[in-house]
Amino acid sequence: MADDNKVVAETRTKFGKGAARKLRAAGKIPAVMFGRGTEPQHLALPAHQIGLIIRKSNAVLELEIDGKQSLALVKDVQKDPVLRIIEHLDLIVVIKGEKVTVDIPVHIEGESAPGSVVNRDATTLSIEAEATHIPENLVVSIEGLEVGTQILAKDVQLPSGSNLLSDPDLLVVAIAEPEETEEEAEAAAEAEAAAPAAE
Numbered sequence: 001m002a003d004d005n006k007v008v009a010e011t012r013t014k015f016g017k018g019a020a021r022k023l024r025a026a027g028k029i030p031a032v033m034f035g036r037g038t039e040p041q042h043l044a045l046p047a048h049q050i051g052l053i054i055r056k057s058n059a060v061l062e063l064e065i066d067g068k069q070s071l072a073l074v075k076d077v078q079k080d081p082v083l084r085i086i087e088h089l090d091l092i093v094v095i096k097g098e099k100v101t102v103d104i105p106v107h108i109e110g111e112s113a114p115g116s117v118v119n120r121d122a123t124t125l126s127i128e129a130e131a132t133h134i135p136e137n138l139v140v141s142i143e144g145l146e147v148g149t150q151i152l153a154k155d156v157q158l159p160s161g162s163n164l165l166s167d168p169d170l171l172v173v174a175i176a177e178p179e180e181t182e183e184e185a186e187a188a189a190e191a192e193a194a195a196p197a198a199e
Helices: 017-025 047-053 182-194
Strands: 006-011 028-034 041-046 060-065 068-079 086-094 099-109 117-120 124-130 138-141 150-152 171-176
Touching (some): 006 047, 047 086
Antiparallel strands (some): 006 041, 068 086, 117 171
């Protein structure tokens, strides 16, 4: 795991909207860590560092809480809809080697055959992966693919040690013919109407 994900967390003792506002004003984010049959832990995390880490989906934090080390998966990020600032995090306790269920973004690379369009049906796939080896994305190459080609979830290459949880026959990408625009359809109809009738 990257050292960037090492975060020093403080235990929170004050709760409520007023306490959360003061915390955010001090450059910190309120968070709650659940899991492993333990009582939820209320934490304060450094806002700037967390903002950088969670740019990647399914980030795992290496937390230091009162001198003790814990691993936690970022499960939910609540943001202010207008200001886009992080208001709260939900974290799940994980253990190295343990597998977790995560939704991973699908990243498309390359260009399909000339004269074709790419229809993207699934933007994420659900997989089971080791908590400390969660891929940032799943890469699907469409380089040179012809019209009619379909890529299903079972065709997507997963990192070693990961298992697909989405339906294997889920359509991820389909290569199709471009749809005729309204203007093109009208132009074709007008050309047909203007053409002299066959004898």
